[in-house]
Amino acid sequence: MFRVATWNVNSLRVRLPQVLAWLQAEQPDVFAMQETKMPDEDFPLREFRDAGYEAVFSGQKTYNGVAIAGRAPMANVLTEFPEFDDPQRRLIFAEAGGIALLNLYVPNGSEVGSEKYSYKLHWLSHLHDFLRSVRARNPRLIAMGDFNIAPADEDVHDPRKWEGQVLCSAPERAQFFKLLAAGLVDCFRVFEQAPQSFSWWDYRAASFRRNRGLRIDHILATPELAARCRACRIDRAPRAWKRPSDHAPVIAEFEL
DNA sequence: ATGGTAGTTCAACTA
Numbered sequence: 001m002f003r004v005a006t007w008n009v010n011s012l013r014v015r016l017p018q019v020l021a022w023l024q025a026e027q028p029d030v031f032a033m034q035e036t037k038m039p040d041e042d043f044p045l046r047e048f049r050d051a052g053y054e055a056v057f058s059g060q061k062t063y064n065g066v067a068i069a070g071r072a073p074m075a076n077v078l079t080e081f082p083e084f085d086d087p088q089r090r091l092i093f094a095e096a097g098g099i100a101l102l103n104l105y106v107p108n109g110s111e112v113g114s115e116k117y118s119y120k121l122h123w124l125s126h127l128h129d130f131l132r133s134v135r136a137r138n139p140r141l142i143a144m145g146d147f148n149i150a151p152a153d154e155d156v157h158d159p160r161k162w163e164g165q166v167l168c169s170a171p172e173r174a175q176f177f178k179l180l181a182a183g184l185v186d187c188f189r190v191f192e193q194a195p196q197s198f199s200w201w202d203y204r205a206a207s208f209r210r211n212r213g214l215r216i217d218h219i220l221a222t223p224e225l226a227a228r229c230r231a232c233r234i235d236r237a238p239r240a241w242k243r244p245s246d247h248a249p250v251i252a253e254f255e256l
Numbered sequence: 257a258t259g260g261t262a263g264t265t266c267a268a269c270t271a
Contacts, residue, residue, distance in 0.1 A: 010262075010263070010271085011262090011263055011264080013263090013264095014262095014263070035263090035271090037263070037264070061264085062263090062264055062265075062269090062270090063264085063269090063270070063271095108270075108271055110270080110271085116270090148271095202260085202261080202271085203260085203261035203262050203271090204259075204260035204261045204262090205259080205260050205261085206260090207260095207261095243262090245262095246261090246262075246271080
């Protein structure tokens, strides 16, 4: 099995011990991280190598930052959209063993109608264009990460409360389905899943304990790969650990 | 309608 995972770690500096413990237990072949929140010179490459992983990364001070750790060496790394000069480090592309990997930290959007929301939609339109061109060259593509979009009401603990809000608004959902229409499958929904399955819970108001969450972290694959997907699940366990990330990891298994 | 928490950085921003 080829196992792929994504996790918004919310500071790799703080979460590194948890990440290493989780990798040790789950042994994914590819591991995509978001919100590393550190410049490249601080990336803990030695710790990943000691754990048996190579890594590629695109980070910055304080905010954002993405990285991919992989068992096999990665090549053809890209960290920019071709036609969008964005100072925020939110994407990294690499190829490993004939599979194209795209790791994404989609902007949060803050509030519908805000400047950050416009930036999010703009960013997503560039993602769509980039995805189409990458997709055309790679029949085996996995796009994963923190999309900051709950695609449907079943991905929301309280759809009425969240209706029209950022992460759930119709324009964001339309952008998400446009990404799927470019030739990708939401691996999580290939399988029957427990109701109220979420990947993110706000730190506030005991959201995790009450399971008031959203499913905003996704693993999307081209149909060729999705047809070989044997499982996709959210691992809630690390969200219950002491000093957790606000996100849980998502894992998919492929029989190649 | 507000507040609740966490991370980075040090008063305020982002989520």
